Amino acid sequence: MKQTVIIQICIAMLLILVATSPALAATINVNGGSLQTAINNAAAGDTLIISGTFTENVVVNKTITIQSTGTAPACIKPLNIALPAVWVKSPDVTINTVKATGGENIGVKITANNVLLQNVDISKFQYGIYVESCSGSEIVSSNIHNNTKDGIYLKKASGYLLEGSKSENNDANGISLVTSTNGQITDSTISKNKKGIELSSSSTGNTIQNNQLIDNNYQAISLATCSGNTINNNQITGSGKEAILLTASTSNTINGQTITNNDDNGIQLVRSTKNTITNNIIQENDGTGIYLEKSYANQLSGNQMSGNKEYDFNVYIDKTNPSTMVNDIDSTNTVGGNKIYYLCNKEGQSSFANAGSIWCINSSKITIIDAKSLSNSKYGICLINCNSVIIQTIAIDSCETGVYALSCNDFSIYASKVTNSETYNYYFDKCTKPHIGNSIIESAEDGGIYISGSSEIFLHSNTATSNDGAGIRIVSSTDVDLLMNKAVNNDDGILIEKCSNAIIRANNASLNDKVGIHVTGGSGNTVLGSECYNNDKQGIAIESSPNAVVIRNKVIKNKDSGILISKSTDPQIICNWIEDNKEEGLSIFKSNNAEMTSNYISNSDSSGLLITGSTGCVFFNNLNELNEAAISLEDSTGNSFFYNYFNNTVDVILDNSPSNTWDKYRYGNIWLNPTGTGFSQITPDANQDSICDEPYVLDATNTDNYPVKSCECIGTARLSSSLKIPESSEAISNLMDSNTETY
Structure with missing residues (x-):
């Protein structure tokens, strides 16, 4: 009896042990029918060996392995194209040598920890692989391609590994990391996507290394509002924009890249701080090698930049806040x-x-x-x-x-x-x-x-x-x-704009495409002792600049006027040598109260002096000879001309210019003509007082009442002496302190 009881107890314990022990993992061949049914019937730890094509949406809610027979991948096509082809909801799942294609949603979605995808081929979805809110995902030796959005999308993923894979020809990013941390992307090829790899939304602690990023349409690697990531030893070529772009990102490391033949900048930082950029080779890119824009407190060392078409190196100058330029950049960085x-x-x-x-x-x-x-x-x-x-x-x-x-x-x-x-x-x-x-x-x-x-x-x-x-x-x-x-040989030779009291002295402004010396705006500017030859426009032009002084300059053989004074009141034009200019020697346009004294004006193809729309001007003690005409007045009145020597074919051309004055203190001007028929040459001086016996009537309201018969009377010797041009800077300086003789 006692022996029977013992036997019964042993049998009961054995039954309990068998009931509580796990079943042994099974290998199940799935050659047709429903893959989902096979998953539902499988036990945790089982391996499903699949072949053929499965047209269904698969949910993996058990810890199993799914792999194809041999090397030929089985194919999963979603029955409902608006749902993922495969959705992994259980941890520790392995999917090996499987192909998924042809949906409008996601190829493989992962929302569980420690999922391994190996040797998978995912194409023609919106997202090839979508990993969300999980850790430890691994994507190894896989090919993710031709999707309408991202090849691989990781959101709130951590501790992931993407190794030895390809993400190619996706319409958006090859790989996107959104708020993802502490993962690795290594030894992979990311090519021909819109962007290669994009990190955003505080992704941190990620390592991107030993990858090839080729022919992506925008950036190869882009970080926005990210920190603490490492980009190391990648080969980047053929990017349509920046090879590497950091925006509002901090404390990242970019080391050891080879960046060549990209269509824009090699490395660009925008509003990014405390990043370390070291030992990169950046060559032959169409933009700038390294460009820092409003980015400060970054450290650069050992970078080699050469042959970049825009610049090898550049830092944006923020005029409102130059402190954004302060970086630690040592001389181990090189350009060319x-x-x-x-x-x-x-x-x-x-x-x-x-x-x-x-x-x-x-x-x-x-x-x-x-x-x-x-x-x-x-x-x-x-x-x-x-x-x-x-x-x-x-x-x-x-x-x-x-x-x-x-x-x-x-x-x-x-x-x-x-x-x-x-x-x-x-x-x-x-x-x-x-x-x-x-x-x-x-x-x-x-x-x-x-x-x-x-x-x-x-x-x-x-x-x-x-x-x-x-x-x-x-x-x-x-x-x-x-x-x-x-x-010489510039656009304008010297251009002074909106300046006051500038001194331009003893300069040579010649052979320029526009004006030799051009002053516009401002006031009180002085052009002194300069040479202006053979300019395509004026030798000297003063525009909208009152109280200018133009003194003792040589203005010769310019293709427009020698000197132009335009819309500038109270100028002084004194002791200038103005010769052989194609238009007027001296042109005064809408500039009242101009003082023109002791100038030599000759051989102008037009008038020696043209005054237009001006009043109160004084032309005194000048030599004006061998010009097409001595003086032309247009719409000008109330101007004075006296003590001048004129020797021209035509004396005065008057156009709507009444009531100008042509003499002062019983002396007017001497009027000669190269042919010997000038008024002063043919009008008698019976009492030999050096004044012609008759006034010179120019028109009804313009008369020189005291035309001069003799040169000595108006002191041409003194005039000739005053026209000497100083030859040295010392002489120029002395002139600035001397008084110029006026009436």
């Missing part, structure tokens, strides 16, 4: 094999060996000497908020702007050569005491020197030549002094 020097908040540096581009922000006491290889950057030298800078014997070629200075004080440039800039060779804005001397400024597309909103400007002994804009252009500035500069 030469070093970038990027100084922020420095004092006293003078070593710039092998410089390719020099940037100084908030720095002082900087000396730059013999930098000869500055080229192919946005700026050869860029100075922002700097003081006490000396630049000497440098050479800059083929930058957008050779030397750019903003809000700088007391800086000087000597004996330097800046050429072939895409805008200006020199561009200074809001600067004090800029000084350029003995330098060559050549072949810039917009102009040689441009200075605006600045003060205490001194330019001397420079040669500005062959610039498509003005050789020298000064705008809205004060205390301007231009001495002994040569501005």
Whole structure:
């Protein structure tokens, strides 16, 4: 009896053990019928070996493995194309060597942890693979292609791995990470998508490395509002826009990329801070190698930039907030094999060996000497908020702007050569005491020197030549002094706009496509002792600039007027040599109270003097000879002409110009004609008082009552002496302090 009880107890325990033990995992072949039915009938841990094509929407709600027979993938096509072809809702699922195609929703959707997709082929959905709110997903050796939105979309995913896969020909992004963290994308090919890889919405801790990103239509890699990600050792080529773009992103690392032959910038940061960009090779891109836009506190080292079509390196200048330019960029970065020097908040540096581009922000006491290889950057030298800078014997070629200075004080440039800039060779804005001397400024597309909103400007002994804009252009500035500069073969030679009390002295402004020396706006400007030859328009033009002084200049063989004064009241035109100009020698247009004294005007193809729409002008003690006509007046009255020597074929042409005065203090003008038939030549002087016996009636209201018979009477010897042009800067300076003889 006792033995029977023991046997019964053992049998009961054995039955309990069998009932509570897990079933052994089964391998189930599914060669047709419904895959979903097979999944429903399977136990956790089972493996389904599938083949053929399944037209259904599959939900995997058990921890199983689904894989095809051999290497030929089974195919899943969604019956309801508005739903995912496969939706994995259980963790630890493996899907291997399966193909899904042909829906309007999602190929494979994953909402459970630790799902492995291996060797899958997903195409022709909206999203190829969609991973949401789970961790540990792995996509390995798979091909995701030809989807109408993203190839792979990860939202709130963490700890994922995408390895050895392809995401190609998707209409949106190859891979999207939205609020996804601590994953890896590695050893994969992402090509021919709208964008390659896009990280957004605070995705952090992700690593993108050893991938090939080829021929994506927009960015290869794009980060927006992301931090703490690592982009490492990727090969990027053929992008339609920036290879790598960071927007409002911080504390990311970009290291060791090779970025070549992209259609836009290599690496661009926009409003991004505290990123580290190191040891990248950025070559032959159509845009800029590295471009920082309103991005600060970033660290750059060891980057090699060369052959990029726009610039190798550029930083956006935010004029309202230059502090956005402050970055840690050391001289291990190179452009075209030469070093970038990027100084922020420095004092006293003078070593710039092998410089390719020099940037100084908030720095002082900087000396730059013999930098000869500055080229192919946005700026050869860029100075922002700097003081006490000396630049000497440098050479800059083929930058957008050779030397750019903003809000700088007391800086000087000597004996330097800046050429072939895409805008200006020199561009200074809001600067004090800029000084350029003995330098060559050549072949810039917009102009040689441009200075605006600045003060205490001194330019001397420079040669500005062959610039498509003005050789020298000064705008809205004060205390301007231009001495002994040569501005030839430019658009305008020297252009002064909206400046007051500028002094332009002893300059040569010749052979320019427009005006030699052009002053417009402002007041009280002086053009002194300069030479203006063979310009296609006027030699000197003063427009809308009252109280100008034009004194002792040589203005010869210009294709328009020699000197034009337009809409500028109270000018003084004194002691100028004006000869062989194609239009008028001197033209006064709507400019009242012009004083014209002791000028020599000859051989003009039109009138020696043309006055239009003006009153109160005085033409006194001038030599006016061998012009088509001595004087033409149009719509002008109340002007005075006396003590002048005229020797022209035609004396005066009057057009609606009554009541002008032609004599003063019992002396008028001497009226000669090259043929010997001038009024003063043929009218007797019976009492030999050097005044003709008859007045010279020009018309009913214009009469010279005291036409002069003798040259000695009006002092032509004195006039000839006054026309001597000074030959040196010292003589010019002396003239500025001397009194000019007037009536």
